[in-house]
Amino acid sequence: MADIQKTLRSAFGREKTDLLITVGVLMIVMMLIVPLPTWILDTMMSVNLMLAIMIILIVLFTNDPLEFSLFPTILLVSTVFGLALNVSSTRLILAKGEEFDGRIVRAFATFVVGAEGTQGIVIGAIIFIIIIAVQFLVITKGATRVAEVAARFTLDALPGKQMAIDAEYNSGLITDDQARKKKSDLQKSVDFYGAMDGATKFVSGTVQVGIVITLINVIGGIIVGVTIHGEPVTNALNTYTSLTIGDGLVSQLPTLIISVSTGLIVTRSVSDGSFGTDVKKQFxxxxxxxxxxxxxxxxxxxxxxxxxxxxxxxxxxxxxxxxxxxxxxxxxxxxxxxxxxxEKAEKDTPAEMSPVVPLDPLSLELGYGLIPLVDQDNGAELLDRLTRIRREAALDLGLVVPRIRIIDNMRLEPSEYCLKIKGVEMGRGAIRMGHFLAINPGGERETLEGEKTTDPAFGLPAIWITEANREKAERNGYTVVDPPSIVATHLTEIIKKHSSEIIGRQEVRSMLDTLKENYPAVVEEVSKVFSTGEIQKVFQGLLKEQVSIRNLVVILETLGDYGSVTKDTGFLIEKVRQALGRQICLQYAEEDNMLRVLTVNPEIEQRIVDSRMESATGVVAALDPRFQRQWINAVLNSVQEVQNLGYYPLILCSEAARALVRSSTERDIPDLVVLSVPEIAQNISIESLGEISFEWKES
Structure with a gap:
C-alpha cells in the first residue's frame, strides 16, 4: 500500500508540474494576442527579471554544465517570454501615452536612469545603447563563437573518448554500469553543446529585435501621439521616448543577465567545481x-x-x-x-600480507613492443576487439566473460604476449609489429617472401609478410590477418576451449539471480533440489563440449524434471543435451539440415560401454591399453578421411556410449564432436560417411 501511495504521489506531482508548465507556455502565447492590464504587465516583468537572476545563479553554482542541461530550452522559453512582454508593453504604451501607469517601466525610465526630463531621456538612451552594444558586440558574439567551437571539438573528440571508456572497461578499472553511464554522459555532453550552438542565436536575435522594437516604439509613439492623441510633437517625443527607453531597459536587463549566463556556461566546459570554488582555488x-x-x-x-x-x-x-x-x-x-x-617509513616496515591474493579471471600480458596495440594515441585497435570478443562469447556460449585485464610484462620478450586464466598460462604467441600474418588454410600455394612461422591460434603454417606483399598473398588464397586480429583470434579460441574453467559458482549465482527476475518459478524449483555447485558442474560439462548455455530456461527445466530421479552429473548432462538437441544439431548441420557422421562398429561400441567406470570426475572408459591404441588409430584414420572429403568430423553413437566415446578420445582428439541418437532433432537428416571399425583379438 505504501508503494502504491508513493507511486500515486509521484505521478500526481509530475502531472501537476507538467500542467503548470503547459499553462505558463500558453500564457506566453496569449500575451502576444490579448492586451494585459498594467498590473499584470508589472508582475510579468518582475517574474522575467526574477527568472533571469535565478538562471545566472544556477549557472554560477553548477559544478558541471550538464547538471543544467535544460539551459538551451530555458533560453528559448525566456526569449519568447521577453518578446511577449515587449509586445504587451508596446501595445499599452502606444494606447495610453501619458496615462500609461506601468510602475516597472516608469521606474526604469526615471530611477534607474538617474534623472528626469530631457537629461534623463539622453542618459537613458546612452545607457540603452551601451547595454545593446555590450550584449551584441561582446557577450553574445563571444558566447556564440565559444559555443560553436565547443560543439565542434566535443563532436570531434567523441570517438577518442569512447575508446578511452572502452579501454578502462576492458582493463577492469570501471564496471559495466559505470562504462554505460560514462558513455551516456558523453552523449549528453555532445547533445548539450550542439544545442547550445543553436541556442546562442536566440540571444543575439533578441538583441537585434530589441533595437527594432525600440525604434518602432519611438517612431510609432510620435505618430500616435501627434495624429491620434493630438499632442504637440515635443510632448509626444518626450513621453514616448522616455517610456520606450524605460521599456527597453526593463527588457534588456534580463536579456543581458541571460547573455552573461550563456557565456558562463559555455566557457566553463573544463571546470570540475562551481564558479566560486574555481575562483577560490585558482586565484x-x-x-x-x-x-x-x-x-x-x-x-x-x-x-x-x-x-x-x-x-x-x-x-x-x-x-x-x-x-x-x-x-x-x-x-x-x-x-x-x-x-x-x-610513507617511506611504512614502506620500510614489513607490511602484513592479506591472507587472500586475488587472481585475474582473464588477463592478457604484453611485451613492451606490443604496447601500441592498446595505446590510445595509436588507435587502440585491440581494445575494441576485446569488447567484441566478450560480446560474441556471450552470444555464442551464453557465458558472460569477465573483464580482460591488460598488463605489460617486462619479463616477456618485446614481441611476445601471454594469455592467462586465473593466473595460469593458457597460450602464448609472438607478433611482428608492422607485418601481417599470411596463413595457409591448406593445399599447395605459391611461396611468399617472409619469415615462416605458425599461427598461434590453430597451429597452421604461416608466413610474416610486409604490407607490400599483402595483396599478392590474398590473391594466392592465403588468409591475411593483422596483429590485433591475431591476438583477438587466439584469445577467442582460448576462451572457447577453456570456457568450462572460466565459469565459477559466483558466475552461476549471478546468472540465476538475473534469470529469477523473469522466471522465478524455474529458478526456485531448481535451487531447492540442486546446489550452486551441482548446477555449475552441469554448465561446465556442456561448455567443455562447446554447447551453449544461453538457453538457461530449458537447461534448468530439464534439471528440474530429473532432479527427483538422480543427481548424477553425467546423466543430467546427457538429458540436458537431448533437450538442447535441435540447437546442437544446427550447430554442426550443413545448409540442407544434413548431418554427415561417422558411426561406431556395434561390437566396439559395446566393448566401450562395458568398460564404463565411475571416477571422481565422472564416468570414464577404462579400456585395455592395446585396445585403446587401436581404437584411437581407427578414429584418427576415419577423421582424416572425413576431413579430406571437406566435412567436419562427427561421431554418432548410442546414448549409453556417447560420454564414454568422448572421454576415450578427449586426450588424443580434444576437438572431436560426439553426438548421441536421442540428440538428433526430427527435421535433421543423417548421412553416414563410414564406420569406425578395426579387428580385435583377445590375447
Missing amino acids: SAQSRIYWITAVFLFFLGVLPGFPWYLLFPLSAMTGFMAYRLTKRKMIEEELAKTAGEQ
Whole structure:
C-alpha cells in the first residue's frame, strides 16, 4: 500500500508540474494576442527579471554544465517570454501615452536612469545603447563563437573518448554500469553543446529585435501621439521616448543577465567545481602575483596626482593576502614532507600480507613492443576487439566473460604476449609489429617472401609478410590477418576451449539471480533440489563440449524434471543435451539440415560401454591399453578421411556410449564432436560417411 501511495504521489506531482508548465507556455502565447492590464504587465516583468537572476545563479553554482542541461530550452522559453512582454508593453504604451501607469517601466525610465526630463531621456538612451552594444558586440558574439567551437571539438573528440571508456572497461578499472553511464554522459555532453550552438542565436536575435522594437516604439509613439492623441510633437517625443527607453531597459536587463549566463556556461566546459570554488582555488594558487600587485599599487600611490588614500589600503590588503598565501603554502609543504617521510617509513616496515591474493579471471600480458596495440594515441585497435570478443562469447556460449585485464610484462620478450586464466598460462604467441600474418588454410600455394612461422591460434603454417606483399598473398588464397586480429583470434579460441574453467559458482549465482527476475518459478524449483555447485558442474560439462548455455530456461527445466530421479552429473548432462538437441544439431548441420557422421562398429561400441567406470570426475572408459591404441588409430584414420572429403568430423553413437566415446578420445582428439541418437532433432537428416571399425583379438 505504501508503494502504491508513493507511486500515486509521484505521478500526481509530475502531472501537476507538467500542467503548470503547459499553462505558463500558453500564457506566453496569449500575451502576444490579448492586451494585459498594467498590473499584470508589472508582475510579468518582475517574474522575467526574477527568472533571469535565478538562471545566472544556477549557472554560477553548477559544478558541471550538464547538471543544467535544460539551459538551451530555458533560453528559448525566456526569449519568447521577453518578446511577449515587449509586445504587451508596446501595445499599452502606444494606447495610453501619458496615462500609461506601468510602475516597472516608469521606474526604469526615471530611477534607474538617474534623472528626469530631457537629461534623463539622453542618459537613458546612452545607457540603452551601451547595454545593446555590450550584449551584441561582446557577450553574445563571444558566447556564440565559444559555443560553436565547443560543439565542434566535443563532436570531434567523441570517438577518442569512447575508446578511452572502452579501454578502462576492458582493463577492469570501471564496471559495466559505470562504462554505460560514462558513455551516456558523453552523449549528453555532445547533445548539450550542439544545442547550445543553436541556442546562442536566440540571444543575439533578441538583441537585434530589441533595437527594432525600440525604434518602432519611438517612431510609432510620435505618430500616435501627434495624429491620434493630438499632442504637440515635443510632448509626444518626450513621453514616448522616455517610456520606450524605460521599456527597453526593463527588457534588456534580463536579456543581458541571460547573455552573461550563456557565456558562463559555455566557457566553463573544463571546470570540475562551481564558479566560486574555481575562483577560490585558482586565484589562491600562487602568492607571488599578490606580492607583485601590492608593490605595483604602492608605487602608484607614491606618484604625484594618484589617490594614495585608496592605493595604499589596497596595497596593504593585497600584501596581507600574499602573506597569508605564502604562509599556507609553507604549512602545506611541511605537511607533505612529513607525510612523505611517514610513507617511506611504512614502506620500510614489513607490511602484513592479506591472507587472500586475488587472481585475474582473464588477463592478457604484453611485451613492451606490443604496447601500441592498446595505446590510445595509436588507435587502440585491440581494445575494441576485446569488447567484441566478450560480446560474441556471450552470444555464442551464453557465458558472460569477465573483464580482460591488460598488463605489460617486462619479463616477456618485446614481441611476445601471454594469455592467462586465473593466473595460469593458457597460450602464448609472438607478433611482428608492422607485418601481417599470411596463413595457409591448406593445399599447395605459391611461396611468399617472409619469415615462416605458425599461427598461434590453430597451429597452421604461416608466413610474416610486409604490407607490400599483402595483396599478392590474398590473391594466392592465403588468409591475411593483422596483429590485433591475431591476438583477438587466439584469445577467442582460448576462451572457447577453456570456457568450462572460466565459469565459477559466483558466475552461476549471478546468472540465476538475473534469470529469477523473469522466471522465478524455474529458478526456485531448481535451487531447492540442486546446489550452486551441482548446477555449475552441469554448465561446465556442456561448455567443455562447446554447447551453449544461453538457453538457461530449458537447461534448468530439464534439471528440474530429473532432479527427483538422480543427481548424477553425467546423466543430467546427457538429458540436458537431448533437450538442447535441435540447437546442437544446427550447430554442426550443413545448409540442407544434413548431418554427415561417422558411426561406431556395434561390437566396439559395446566393448566401450562395458568398460564404463565411475571416477571422481565422472564416468570414464577404462579400456585395455592395446585396445585403446587401436581404437584411437581407427578414429584418427576415419577423421582424416572425413576431413579430406571437406566435412567436419562427427561421431554418432548410442546414448549409453556417447560420454564414454568422448572421454576415450578427449586426450588424443580434444576437438572431436560426439553426438548421441536421442540428440538428433526430427527435421535433421543423417548421412553416414563410414564406420569406425578395426579387428580385435583377445590375447
